[in-house]
Amino acid sequence: MRRFTVHYKILLALTVTLIFVACRDSSRSSINNQASQPIATPQPTPLIIPVSDGFDYPVGRKGYATEAKDGDGWYVAQDFGENNHLGEDWNAESGGDTDCGLPVYTASKGMLVFADEAGVGWGKVIIIRHRLLDGTIVETLYGHLQSFAKTLGEVGRREIIGNIGNANGDYPCHLHFELRFSDCAAWGLPGPGYSNNRAGWADPSDFIDAHRPAAVNSSSKVRRKKNQ
Numbered sequence: 001m002r003r004f005t006v007h008y009k010i011l012l013a014l015t016v017t018l019i020f021v022a023c024r025d026s027s028r029s030s031i032n033n034q035a036s037q038p039i040a041t042p043q044p045t046p047l048i049i050p051v052s053d054g055f056d057y058p059v060g061r062k063g064y065a066t067e068a069k070d071g072d073g074w075y076v077a078q079d080f081g082e083n084n085h086l087g088e089d090w091n092a093e094s095g096g097d098t099d100c101g102l103p104v105y106t107a108s109k110g111m112l113v114f115a116d117e118a119g120v121g122w123g124k125v126i127i128i129r130h131r132l133l134d135g136t137i138v139e140t141l142y143g144h145l146q147s148f149a150k151t152l153g154e155v156g157r158r159e160i161i162g163n164i165g166n167a168n169g170d171y172p173c174h175l176h177f178e179l180r181f182s183d184c185a186a187w188g189l190p191g192p193g194y195s196n197n198r199a200g201w202a203d204p205s206d207f208i209d210a211h212r213p214a215a216v217n218s219s220s221k222v223r224r225k226k227n228q
């Protein structure tokens with residue numbers, strides 16, 4: 001009987017030890033299981049696109065210029081749609097590279113979504129997103145810049161974001177300027193610059209004239225196209 005009691009106690013102690021070890025192992029493996037599960041990737045904070053306060057032209061000190069060579073200092077050398085061009089090429093009327101280094105202004109209040117070297121044919125590019133009063137989001141693109149004055153965050157209308165450049169020597173100095181809607185094939189990116197599929201791109205001057213700031217005198221809405 002005494003022997004049995006000793007054996008019983010040993011058996012009991014072994015059983016308790018085994019249960020303890022088993023519990024420790026199972027809790028350890030559950031920790032390991034948790035650790036091996038994929039960690040949820042934090043979702044990017046949605047960009048807050050400010051509501052536009054109207055659109056100005058991106059060149060010149062007045063916020064307004066015509067596409068024609070008519071003495072206002074600026075003209076469009078290659079129009080939207082000309083040779084399948086997806087933007088307007090703004091040049092100084094003074095000719096040649098006299099516009100190199102002149103300031104490039106934001107067309108409207110918005111959020112900077114791209115500022116980088118975009119390679120051969122582009123040089124430095126800035127893209128800004130703007131929210132219209134009806135909620136539509138559009139982008140303005142500023143290409144071939146010599147330098148950046150701003151690469152992040154919110155911008156105001158007529159804020160200097162860079163200088164006119166030559167795409168690292170690819171062209172005479174000028175500003176390649178695009179106006180896009182969200183269904184364009186290059187939303188948020190520099191894109192092709194030229195394409196016979198212009199879906200999602202708009203004529204920048206036509207768009208600006210249709211969305212001038214409220215305070216602008218209506219007489220300045222009369223403008224001359226490049227070939228007038």
Ligand SMILES: [Zn+2]
Pocket residue numbers: 078085087088089175176177
């Ligand atoms: Zn161009």
